[in-house]
Amino acid sequence: MTDDEYIDQYQSPIGTITMGANNGGLTFVSFHQQLAIKSMGTNEHTRQFKFELDIYFAKGKVAFRTPVILEGSTFSKQVYEYLMANVPSGHTIDYGRLAEQTHTIMHTRAVAKVNAENKHALIIPCHRVIGKNGRLTGYAWGLEKKQWLLAHEGVRNIDTIKQLSLF
Numbered sequence: 001m002t003d004d005e006y007i008d009q010y011q012s013p014i015g016t017i018t019m020g021a022n023n024g025g026l027t028f029v030s031f032h033q034q035l036a037i038k039s040m041g042t043n044e045h046t047r048q049f050k051f052e053l054d055i056y057f058a059k060g061k062v063a064f065r066t067p068v069i070l071e072g073s074t075f076s077k078q079v080y081e082y083l084m085a086n087v088p089s090g091h092t093i094d095y096g097r098l099a100e101q102t103h104t105i106m107h108t109r110a111v112a113k114v115n116a117e118n119k120h121a122l123i124i125p126c127h128r129v130i131g132k133n134g135r136l137t138g139y140a141w142g143l144e145k146k147q148w149l150l151a152h153e154g155v156r157n158i159d160t161i162k163q164l165s166l167f
Contacts, residue, residue: 025067
């Protein structure tokens with residue numbers, strides 16, 4: 001860890017959230033604990049994000065404003081930016097519609113792959129992307145967390161989602 005790389009953790013109601021940041025913003029946010037954290041640290045971005053997480057877990061809604069360092073292809077960034085700007089808390093979008101909105105209608109699987117590679121849990125709200133039939137599908141941090149997050153955010157059709165889910 002160099003002077004401008006910081007790793008911090010937040011204890012949420014559904015597990016530990018580990019975040020990384022540099023002087024430009026958050027580099028990752030994960031529900032998986034980093035196995036070999038040698039050094040913990042904080043900076044303005046991790047402190048701001050932890051404050052926003054307090055609000056999110058208290059109210060279910062927050063406009064995350066902590067700067068994020070997006071990595072990946074132009075296509076990946078387009079998908080991530082669309083999700084952050086257009087799928088607010090309490091709403092969902094299916095993979096096909098997301099592909100359509102990002103002008104990749106023939107590439108629903110590509111959109112799903114981009115979501116699976118998301119390094120910024122919660123900030124890039126891939127948990128709000130569901131199957132066309134309303135089924136909870138894929139979530140890097142587990143379907144139980146996805147279901148919890150959607151219910152916490154007040155998704156109106158959560159009863160249907162629960163019925164169609166795998167548990």
